[in-house]
Amino acid sequence: MELKNSAPHRSSNKLGRKVLIYIIICSSILSLFSTAAQIYRDYVHDLENIKLRFESIESSQLESLILNLWDFNDDIVAQHLIGIVNLPDISYAKITSPLGQVYEAGDGTLRTDVAKSFELLYEGQHIGTLLVEAHYGDIYKQLKTKAGFILLSQFSTTLIVALFIGALVYYLITRHVYRIASYSRELSIDNLSKPLTLDRRRIGTDELDELAQSINQMRETLRRDVVRRQQAEAQVQQMNVRLEAKVQERTRLLEASIEELKMAQDSLIQSEKMASLGSLVAGVSHEINTPLGVCVTANSNVTARLKSIVEEMEQGTLTKGKLGSFLALQTESCDMIDNSLRRAVELISNFKSVAVNQSNDTLLECNMKELLLESVATIRTVFKRENYHISVDVADDIELTTYPGVWHQILTNLMVNSHKHAFEGLDDGEISMALVENDDGMCFTYRDNGHGIAAEIIDRVFDPFVTSKRGQGGSGLGMNILFNLVHAKLNGRVSVSNLDKGCQFVIQFPAKHRAIDEDS
Incomplete structure (x- = not known):
């Protein structure tokens, strides 16, 4: 299989750009540290040179300067000072004598970074003081120039190396990663027969080869699984057809059973309701029997007493007291019968109302x-x-x-x-x-x-x-x-x-x- 869409991959080589950027950043940091270390060493070396110049002035020129100053050879003294000032990094030199004479050379207005005084003695007698001042301006200028040159050369070297490594990473790794990604995107259930191949020379086996082998193994496993799944789906389809027929038959039987159970449940529920109604009817009947029994008893008493009163009246033995007692009994019995009948009517009315509401x-x-x-x-x-x-x-x-x-x-x-x-x-x-x-x-x-x-x-x-x-x-x-x-x-x-x-x-x-x- 050929590599597809290689040009777009090169233009969007994100991994290569990241590698290039990381190399440049890391190399730049290392370059900065190495340049700083080298500049610092040069700076320390230049400071040591200034000290050596002070020592050279003391060892080589101080004796001649003392003799000429003692002999009042002003021109020679001035030439000595000019010679001192012409030394690297020496900016100013001045001799002050006890008599008030001053000899100087150089620019005394510059900033003094370091200075040293030398006492001038002739045969133990103090004849003046030599002041020598040094300025770091030239040192700083040289260090800046040197640092710029070092950084520029190292950045150029880093850029060239980074570009080379980026191209090497693309050729050895990135383009194969794009090939693997492209193959993975095109991989589908309908496209499992083509293996993944990488366009590279075979020199041993590395991580990319192992990755390609793993993907090919996965592809082959998927292919076998798809075949097995298709076979299983065909079997399941056949089973579904048979199962659907069984389900329809079982459903028909279950519906018939459910209908029978529903009819039985409705019958039991109706029986339960009738049993409750039977309990109510029995209770109401018992309650109605009580006032009706009172009515029957009261009526029997009144009837028996009335029969006795009629017999006494026919015999002429009825007295006013017996008649009054009978009338009192009659009134009491009527009240009792009335109350009992009202109670029975109330019970019947309540039962009727409940029965009507329930129906x-x-x-x-x-x-x-x-x-x-x-x-x-x-x-x-x-x-x-x-x-x-x-x-x-x-x-x-x-x-x-x-x-x-x-x-x-x-x-x-x-x-x-x-x-x-x-x-x-x-x-x-x-x-x-x-x-x-x-x-x-x-x-x-x-x-x-x-x-x-x-x-x-x-x-x-x-x-x-x-x-x-x-x-x-x-x-x-x-x-x-x-x-x-x-x-x-x-x-x-x-x-x-x-x-x-x-x-x-x-x-x-x-x-x-x-x-x-x-x-x-």
Whole structure:
């Protein structure tokens, strides 16, 4: 395979440029340090030369200068000073005699970088002082020139070496990296047959060869995997066809089974509702029998007494006192019969209202306190004894658009559940209900102080067919019906928990309901 798009790669040789830049930077830093070190050595050497010049003046010219100064050879003294000033880096020389004579040469206005004084003695007698000053200006100028030359030569050398290394890196590495990148971009599932080859001479095996071999091994592995995957996909496709046929058959069987289970569940739910209704009918019948029995007893007493009064009146033995006693008994019996009949009418009216609401499952505007009290008055007949206290705590002004029949079914399931399970074996008990408004809407709380719910079933109490009276007449659908009514009809949620004594059901639902057509 030939190398493609080589020209663009050269123009965008980022790796080569980076290598070139790093080489130039590193070489420049090294050049700066080496140049600085060399300039510093030259600077120290030049300073040492100035010291040597001071020593040379002292050793070679000082004696002649003293003799000429003693002989007042002013011209020769001046020539000596000029000779001193002509020495490299010496800028100024001056002789001061005790008589006030001054001899000087050079430029005394230049900055003095270093100076040295020599005492002039002739046979032990002080005849003057020689001051020699040196200026570093020429040294600095020479050092700058030298530094510039060194830096320029080293930069040129560095640039040439960097360009050569950059070209070498491109030829040996970069162009092959581009070749590998180009091959990798062109590699696809449909193009796995062509191996990667590098345009280079074979002189042993290096990292690029190992990389190319690894890519070719990967390509071959991918090719084999693709072949295996295609074979597997063909097998899976065949299996899918067979599986789809099996799924369709199983789906048909499952749908038939689900339909049968749904019919059985509907039948059980209806049976549970009828069982609750049967309990209510039995309770209401018992409650109605009590006032009707009172009426029959009172009527029997009045009838017997009336027969006796009639006989006495026919015999002429009826007295005013007996007649008054009979009339008093008559009045008392009539009042008793009236109260008993009113009680029976009230029970029948409540039962009729509840039955109508339960059969007519529609949204109605209801006063919740009246609705709950009416339902409780009917349902409490399942408790045959009077020593069960039931309280309803609801504000008088709570008006909701809700399902009366749903609420009656909920209370029926809760109270029947308390009667069958919570108060089993107990002679008395307490049930409390409350309805309050909170941030989430309305909250209905139902509590009893019975035995509570067994720990092993409390987490599954709303599942169908969960009961603690399996085989004792319990269907396990009461709480499931309650759960479905709360979720499907009230658009709410229900939770249960055990208390220190008894259990608590909490129903949270929105204040406004939407009509739902589905059956609960």
